Amino acid sequence: EVQLVESGGGLVQPGGSLRLSCAASGFTFSTYWMTWVRQAPGKGLEWVANINQDTSEKYYVDSVEGRFTISRDNARNSLYLQMNSLRAEDTAVYYCAKPTVTTGVDAFDIWGQGTMVTVSS
Amino acid sequence: QSALTQPRSVSGSPGQSVTVSCTGTSSDVGGYNYVSWYQQHPGKAPKFMIYDVDKRPSGVPDRFSGSKSGNTASLTISGLQAEDEADYYCCSYAGTYTLVFGGGTKVTVL
Numbered sequence: 001e002v003q004l005v006e007s008g009g010g011l012v013q014p015g016g017s018l019r020l021s022c023a024a025s026g027f028t029f030s031t032y033w034m035t036w037v038r039q040a041p042g043k044g045l046e047w048v049a050n051i052n053q054d055t056s057e058k059y060y061v062d063s064v065e066g067r068f069t070i071s072r073d074n075a076r077n078s079l080y081l082q083m084n085s086l087r088a089e090d091t092a093v094y095y096c097a098k099p100t101v102t103t104g105v106d107a108f109d110i111w112g113q114g115t116m117v118t119v120s121s
Numbered sequence: 122q123s124a125l126t127q128p129r130s131v132s133g134s135p136g137q138s139v140t141v142s143c144t145g146t147s148s149d150v151g152g153y154n155y156v157s158w159y160q161q162h163p164g165k166a167p168k169f170m171i172y173d174v175d176k177r178p179s180g181v182p183d184r185f186s187g188s189k190s191g192n193t194a195s196l197t198i199s200g201l202q203a204e205d206e207a208d209y210y211c212c213s214y215a216g217t218y219t220l221v222f223g224g225g226t227k228v229t230v231l
């Protein structure tokens with residue numbers, strides 16, 4: 001079964017850091033771009049970051065550029081999101097998502113269950 | 122990176138058709154045929170419904186269809202069923218491996 005399982009969410013103070021993980025199984029992880037998407041409470045989906053297969057390309061939404069870092073470990077079939085200088089507006093459920101084809105970045109057929117990040121003092 | 126514009130809500134009776142619009146710009150929706158749609162029930166992860174504007178993944182009922190004209194994409198649900206009540210989000214490629222989502226539309230089955 002193709003599956004993504006996120007972990008690492010929790011409560012953190014403003015200015016703090018958190019590292020999210022996404023464990024992939026059931027597909028050849030190393031051949032796909034991977035993506036993080038977030039959803040603030042009661043709000044819509046927001047694309048956060050993409051990473052290509054060999055980590056040479058990484059792209060971010062403007063609001064997290066310079067604070068968040070996407071990475072992956074193909075040997076461990078894992079995707080990560082290092083979040084620094086966290087703000088209240090970063091409070092959201094964070095999903096990792098797999099594109100439907102290895103050459104694509106824009107259509108996600110598999111999503112994790114999400115992990116909640118709460119930034120509050 | 123401005124969010125795509127979707128109506129906050131649409132509604133219809135069982136068996137009717139409803140259309141959800143998704144308006145962007147020539148830099149996203151209008152510039153690429155890479156629009157996808159997702160269904161999300163409360164407390165659940167999004168579900169993949171449409172990709173490349175009008176392609177339907179296996180397992181998605183054929184009452185769901187997608188289209189695009191200029192800077193506006195649309196999702197049509199024909200023969201509305203109770204289980205179709207959910208939030209729907211469009212997503213478009215916006216160049217340089219970036220993406221933009223719509224604000225979401227709540228579909229209500231009356």
